Every structure is written in C-alpha cells, then in structure tokens.
Amino acid sequence: MRIFIYKTLVIIVAIFFLYQLTIGYTIHSFQKKLYSSFDKESAEKIKNKIREEIKSGLKKDRILNVEDAILIKKFFEKVNSEIKNLE
C-alpha cells in the first residue's frame, strides 16, 4: 500500500513535468505570442506603422516600378471588365 501510494505520487509528478515540458510548453508559447501581440496597443502600433509607410510612400516620386504599375493596371482592367460583363 505504502509503496503503491509513493509510486502513484511519483508518476503523477512525472506526468505533470513531462506534459509541461512538451505539449504545455508549445501551448504556452502560442498563448504568449497570441496574447502579447494582438491587443489594442499592438493593433494601434500596426496601424501607425501602416500610416507611416503610406506617408513615406507619398513623399517618393514613384511608389511602384513601371512593370508593377502596368501589371496592376491590367489586373484592375480585367477585374473591371469581368464585373461589367456580369450586368
């Protein structure tokens, strides 16, 4: 009886540490990343970053290179014509 209880205790403690050092660790890392990144302050931080990038882009002579501009133009024209054809 005595040895059985001691062994049970040791097994419970071992399982706890095994879980915490494997699956628990992965879950914790995910939670830590999720809760520390996606809060109001971080959203604000990302928004500010996008605003700053747009502002600095507007200051440049060109935002896109010629090839990209042609590609996007063609893409919009295609999308536009497909929408019109629906009518």
Place this chain on the structure above:
Amino acid sequence: MSLEKNSKLYFYFFFIFYLIVGLWIYQDFGVGIEEHFQRKNGFYWLNYIFSFSDFENFKLLINTKYQEILSSNPDLPDSVFFNFYGVVFDLPLAFIETFFEIKSSKVYFELRHLINFLIFFVSSIFFYKILQNRYFDQKFALIGLAFFIFTPRIFGDSFHNNKDILFLSLLTIAIYYLFKLIDKFNYSNLFLFCLFAAFATSTRIMGIYLPILLISFYFLEYLSNKKNLKSFLSDSFKVVFLFIIFLYLHYPYMWNLNILEFKNWFESFFYYMDLRILFNGDYYNIKYLPRSYLPTWIFISTPIYVLILFIFGFFILIRRFFLRTLRIKNNLSLTNDFWSSKSEMKDLFILISFFSFFCYAIFLNVAMLSGWRHFYFLHVFIIYIFIFALKYFYLNFRNKISMKKIIYINLIVIISLVYELYKYHPYQSLYFNNLINEKYVKKFQVDSPSLSRSDALRFVAQDSQSKKIYIANTSWTPLHNGKDMLIEEDKKKFVFVGQEVELAEYIYTNNIYKSDEKFNKRYKIPSNFEKIVEYKKDNFEIYSIFKKKIN
C-alpha cells in the same frame, strides 16, 4: 570573549540596531502603488464590520472617510469585487486612522509604513527562532537573520509593501509554529499555527497550502507507521477545524460564501488585469509571461552570494530527497522514509514549499507584475536553504575552514549589503545585483511600485515659485496619488493634467509604460521641455522631470 558565549548579546544588539534604523528611516519612503487601494479596502471592511454595531457617530466618521476615498480616487479598483484583501492589516489601520482622527495623508501613510516595518521586525525574530529550532546554532541563526533582513528588495518593501511583505511575515510566523508542531503536537502549538496560517491565508490565498501540506506530511507519517490511523485522523481534523474556525472568525469574505457554490469560492482570487509589462526588452501580457520571468527576476535582484549558496543548498536537498525516495522499501525502519529525523522533515517541508510555488509560477500561467513581489514570500525559503547550504558546507569542510572564517566571510558580505542599502536608500525596493548592468536594466521595469512620484513632486514643489503647478505624467503609473506624502501646503499647489502635456509646466516620468514607448506618441516629451532632473541609483534611471522652456 568567544563568539558562542556572546551570541545572545549580538542577537539583542542586532535587533536593537535594526529597530532604531527602522524607526529612523520609515518616513523616507514614497507611497507604494497599491497603498491607496489597500487603505480603501480597510475602510470598506471597517464600514462593513461597524454596520452591525450601534456606534452611530463612529459609523458616520468611517463612512465619510470611505466616501472621501471613493470621490478623491475614483480610478481605484472596486473594493466590492476585491473584497478578499485587507482584513489583517488594512482594517485595523483604518480603525486607528478613524479613532485617532488622523487627517494628514502624510501621517496616515507613514503610520502604515511604520506598522508594516514593525510586523516584519517581529517576523524576523520568528525567522531567527526557525533557524535556531532547526540548526541549534545561534551563529548560523544570526547569519540567516542578517540576510533575511538585509536583502535589499525585502528591506525596502518591508516599509511600504503592505500586502506581500505582510504575507511573508505571517507565513514566517506560521512556519515557526508549524516547526514547533512537528516537534511536539500540543494545543498551544496547534492553536498558534492555525491562527497564523489563517491570518496568512486571508492576506494571500496561497497561505491555504500550510494546513494542506502539514496534513500531507501527517499522511506520509501514517504510511510509515509513525502515526496510527486514529492519531492521523484526529490530528488532521484538529488542524482543519481550528484553521477554518480562525479563518471564519476574522475573514468577512467567508461570511458571504455560499456552501453550495464551492467552485466559485476561489474564482475572484485568480482575476487579472489585461495589462502588458516590459520584461527582458519585450512587452508581454501579464497572464502569459515567458516561463523565465520569475527565475530571471530572482536572479537579477537577489544578492549573488545568497543565490550561489541557495542553488547549492537546493541541489543538495533535492539529491537527498531523491536518494531517500529511491531507497524506500516496504519494510518499515527509521531511515527507510523520505526523512530520517524531524530536522530532515522540516527541510523537506521547506523544499516542497519552495519547489511547488516555483513550479506553480513557472508552469501555470500566473499573472505577475511589478517584478516578483507577488512571490516575495519565497524569501523565507530561499534564506532557509541558503543557511542549510552554509551549514552543510561548514560540516563537510570544517577541517579546511574554521567557523571564525565563515563568520568573517559572511560579515564582509553583510557589510557590503548594508552599504548597498545605504546607497539605494530609499529605493532599496528597486535593487539589482551585479549580474545585470546599466544597459540591461533598461529592458526591465524599474520603478514599478511607483515610489519615486512623491520625491519628484517634492522636488517640483521646491523648484516652482507658482501657487499652482500644472504637472503632466508620461508614464503609465498614476502620479496624483504621490501627493499624499507631501505636506498639506505643497499638496494644494498641484494640478494634475494627466498626459495632456500641452497644459503642463512640468512633466514627470518613471519610464513605466504599457506598451513600447517608441511606437506610442503619448509618452513622447515635447521639444519645448528640457530635462531638469534625471534621478539615478547605481547608474540606472529611476525618474526624470522635464520643465517647459522659457521663450
């Protein structure tokens, strides 16, 4: 004269010296970030307790004070929700404040600091007795006592941290009576253990582990035939019964609990604020901190000498426990158990206490902020294990190193610690050891208890000639409460404009932010302000004051 013969004399000298120093400096500390909330809780409970009485005038006084706190500090956490704090310390202090009609905020906060210090002072006597009880050696007990008191963060907090240091103090006293109970199960030891365990539990719920672990040890004794079933059941019942009775008698939180809603009893204890704090250069949600949070904080803010011996002692204890576990066989003998003597049983109690809480903090997503102050109670286990290592070291190497040498080495470390206390005063609570340099400290929150605000306001009051001083705060911790440590005349001068820096003549910051200040404009100091104070301790910045430039 030998050291042995004079140990008692040193003991008295030490305590008188410590008491005099404490009484001399208790007025130097700023108001801690939680003190206003705790004071409010004290009045909340006093109001509640006196609602059952007929002292109408006194009830009116208490209620007026409580309403005053509610109106002057509307942002404080709700006492109705956090009604599990404040019975042991805050309620009696609220009573004293009302009974003696203390009107000055400076006086009542200083009184809190004084009482907090005196409670810690008493608990340090009990810590000395714990070491005496375990090691039967006054010299080691005195060394342990000096480290228990002079560890800088604990020393500083023993004046203004009315929650965590109070819990450390009550836990220390409860452990002393637990040791006495292990030595001899009698009603006086049982009564005092249950009383202080109940006080510790109502201060911080973690105190509930004391009777649980004690009963677990009784169970292990029963398994080893050191106790029979009858005595195991009767002793356990007495512990549980007295503990619950004492807890119920002094803890109004229990009075309103519904026995059928057991699962809700502990719910409110695990509430946490949705906050982010700076740790090791990054901001984390306080509930999902890196697992290295508590070990890192202990490593960078505990004296290195204590750390080294503590780690050594910890591994010796783990090794002993491990070997004893491996050797256990079905046959019953004195050495065939987790412990072979009462002293070893006490060591195991301390080891399990430390290890369980340490693992709990690391693995179970415990919300922590303000360094590791929520786990300052581990200090009693750390110093106990530190002394265990020192004694082990002495017993195993006494041919090479004499007791005198051990005393001198420790005396040198203690003197260096006292020097650190002097150097950091009154910011001992913000101590960092030499494992961390000035550059690295910036990756951590320094003045998280917001102790510097009173000093900063005092400086501004002296610097300004105006009758009204408009002051802004570009840190997350509240500034306006800091005025309560000023004299009435200075208090009236301040107008707090929050983060509206354009309205301010002065700006204060202690560099505690809720998010990375690089991306947050509200923490930015405008260019028309110049830095007039950069207050540093040990080369790291605690707070700064900026003043509007004169055009």
